Amino acid sequence: MSETTRARVEAAARELSFAITRSASSLVTGRTGRVAVLMPHLESWFLSATLSGMAPALRDAGLELLVYSVTDVQERADFFDRLPARRNADALLVVSFALSPAERARLDDLGMPLVFVSQHAPGRPSVYVDDEEAALRGTRHLLNLGHRRIAFLQTADETGFAWSSKNRLAGHLRALTEAGIEHDDDLIMSVPGWKGSGMAAAVGRLLSLQTPPTALFTETDDLAFRLLAALREANIPVPGRVSVMGFDDHVMSALMGLTTLAQPAAELGRTAVRLTRSVLDDTDGDPQRHIILPTELVPRRTTAPPPVER
């Protein structure tokens, strides 16, 4: 056996005990064994929890997880211009990403399976929660407690990144209508991002209304936490003077005693992977399948009847 042959055999053996080169097999099979996930960021509890649900499910399917966190406007333009996921993953999961019509069209052009998570996309498989219905039930809870002046706080979404909260607001308004309560624009507030005093200002505006709200419904638990901190700062007892209700059931919510609408984030992730597999395996007859996961009101100690009038 020549020196060269020996070297080659050894190299081959070493190679064999390890993973194969996926690039080579991808090239011939057309499959990458990877799934790409497009998200507006990685920091919220909801997105982390969704990703956590996906990861083991993907692993079980023998798929790897490629993450595109597209956060600022520049990255966004670049992502939709270059479409880096193309031929670089077997499917693209779009999570909580409010797409413009042009962006939606670009994705459709990709010619690869698309699955929408935590958002509805006509004509494409989607997994989400009925935000409107959930918010409807949330506001009903506040109404049942006796509240009549209920504010709704939403994140000011300057960049239009995250999925719209329109549906939650719609559910809230529907509950008010149901109860025969007139809608008051002053009670709907957009709160700017984490930094700065946006929340304090919002609370200030609400408290200086002629008839201030006795309950505050926030679009997300994250927002509710900031609200609770601002109320504490202002020495306003919860639920003594105002009730607070969130949306998500963040891990911290149980610890904080926050009443909220629970949505199954990890389950959304798992279900999205299941849908993806069925699309990839072509096992499923209906590529437009929409799966709506249930939500649940979790009443805790931040909600109570309104204070009695003096």
Add this chain to the structure above:
Amino acid sequence: MSETTRARVEAAARELSFAITRSASSLVTGRTGRVAVLMPHLESWFLSATLSGMAPALRDAGLELLVYSVTDVQERADFFDRLPARRNADALLVVSFALSPAERARLDDLGMPLVFVSQHAPGRPSVYVDDEEAALRGTRHLLNLGHRRIAFLQTADETGFAWSSKNRLAGHLRALTEAGIEHDDDLIMSVPGWKGSGMAAAVGRLLSLQTPPTALFTETDDLAFRLLAALREANIPVPGRVSVMGFDDHVMSALMGLTTLAQPAAELGRTAVRLTRSVLDDTDGDPQRHIILPTELVPRRTTAPPPVER
């Protein structure tokens, strides 16, 4: 121009306006344009924040992000057996993952650049925080407030996944020694995972000591939040009866008023990417570079002098 030619030209044009097939270029260049990240899970604030720091830095470097979340023992065995990252990424970033010697050896066998994040690895580039020094300063703060009985709560890490908290405990003990305070094993407590009443039990054990602690130092902010909830449940005022101090500076900590040791999670991620780039570009002479990022004590309202004895 024949029908076939036309079709081929159109196809080519369509292809050109889109991304190139990375598998093909990887095959010839040996570069994948991807970086793999190995993490024990995706759910803690710390890991999400680190990942959030990495994502834009990788993007700027034209690198994609492949995530291996290896959570249970089965997955773990499988990961180190199959080594799926091999030839599937240009570098592997190992984040907060306590490796056995055998696992460490397997990774060294990979023959690809390794970067260790939030942990120290001899002979390999690493970015981390001086946990011992930080905890030392934390406990000094409690000592300076007048506390003499200080408990240390750590996460019971049954699976040995996350990086060890040994260093934080060591710093705590060093501060006690400095102050001439005798070490008491009863004041060191391991608290089992999220589910169940582990925290309540731990608090119970501490409160039933002959001389209970007046301050509680937790290994992470997450643990501190659970502790605060348990103390609230037990009607024990913080910091009236006991002081609480965490470690991390979780986003929620500012909102909760939790005194803590801040570690720059996102900055760890960014720095890790910088290190990775310098290793990949071979631009950096020292592949064993260790970067230690600073921590900071953030005093807030969960710490105060101990109650006066009656």
Add this chain to the structure above:
DNA sequence: CTGAAAGCGCTTACAG
């Protein structure tokens, strides 16, 4: 059933 050959879509070294 086994084994050699063709080809996936790129990059790069080389001939013209």
Add this chain to the structure above:
DNA sequence: CTGAAAGCGCTTACAG
């Protein structure tokens, strides 16, 4: 400077 050819490491269809 331009363009055709070789080859990266696999899979698969096909010849033997």
